[in-house]
Amino acid sequence: MRIFRKKPFLIAGIGVNFFDIAQREEISDMEAAKMMVLEAKRCGVDAVKFHSFKADTLASKNSPAYWDLSEEPTTSQYELFKKYDKFGKEEYRELAEYCRELDIMFLSTPFDFESVDYLDEFMDIFPVSSSDLTNIPFIKYIASKNKPMLLTTGGATINEIRQAVRTIEDVSTVDIAIIHSISSYPTDYVDANLLMIKDLLESFPDYEIGYSDHTKPDLNMFVLTTAYSFGADIIMKHFTLDKSLPGNEHYHAMDPNDVLVFRSNVSFLSKLLGMRNKQPLICESSARRHARRSIVADKDIKKGEKITFGMLTFKRPGTGITPAKIDDVIGKTALEDIAEDTLIDFDMLE
Known part of the structure; x- marks a missing residue:
C-alpha cells in the first residue's frame, strides 16, 4: 500500500537550518522555522522535515566529524549537535500545528526514545535516519507506534535493510517506504548511484521506494528528476533559503527556485511518459495511412493474367493492400487491366 497518494511526494529537509x-534575519528561531515552512509551501513542497534530538543522547563527546570540514569546520559531532538541540516537544508541536494551518505535512526525524514519544502525539509518519538503520531496538520502538515509516538506507546493505524491515513487521503491520540515500556530505555525482533505486524496486517490489539526495543541486535538477524517472516516488532533499550560509546542510540543499525547476521537470516528464502499453496513437493516424506502403503494380498487368511476385512492388501511401498480405495477392487473376504504379485492390482480383 502507498503511504503517499501523490507522486513524486517532495519532502524538504529543513532539519536545523532554520x-x-x-x-541571518535577526529573528527568533521559531519565526525562522515558520518562514522556511511557508516558503516551502509556496514553492510546491509537500512536506517539511525537521530533526528531533538532544546532543547528550545522540553522540558521545569524542564522536568525530564525518562531513566536509571546509564547509562545516566543527570537528566533533557532539559539539555540532549541541549548537542545534534547542527545540523540543512544545516547539515541534507548534510547528506541526502551523503546518496543518498551511496544509503542508509536518515530519521530524526522531533520534531518541523521548522524541519518538512526543512526536507520536502530533505526527502521522515516522522518518528513520540512515544512521539508525541497524539500531534495531530503536526501530522496533518506533514500529510499536503503528504508524507508517520512511526507512532511509544510506550506507546499508540489502541484508541490513531486510533486517530492519523484518524488525518492523515483527511488531506492526504499518506501511514501509524504503529510501535510497548515500551517506556522504556532500555526495559527489559519481557516487549518487541512482541505479540502486532500480535494485531496491526489484528487491522490495511490495514497498514504496524513494530517494534522499545529498548532492549539490545542479542547475537543471537532473539528479532529482532522474531519481523520480527511475521509480523513486518519494523525494527528500535538504532545504534552505540561502545556500551561501556556512554550515553542514545549506551548501548541498535545494532552495525554492530549485523546487520550482524540479516541479517543472516533473510536469514535462509526465507529458513524455504517457501510456505504458505500446499501441498506435491518434496523432499517428496520418502517418499510418500515408507513410506506410501498399502493394503496387510494377508494370502494366493485363486482364486475365495471373499475378506473380515480379509484377509487384511496394510503395507509399499505405491506403491499399499491406505488403504483409503479399501471399494473398500472388496467384490471383486480374479481373481488369491494371496500369503500372496502381495500388492493387482485392476488387481487381479473383
Missing part, C-alpha cells in the same frame, strides 16, 4: 536563517 537556526542559521534566524541569525
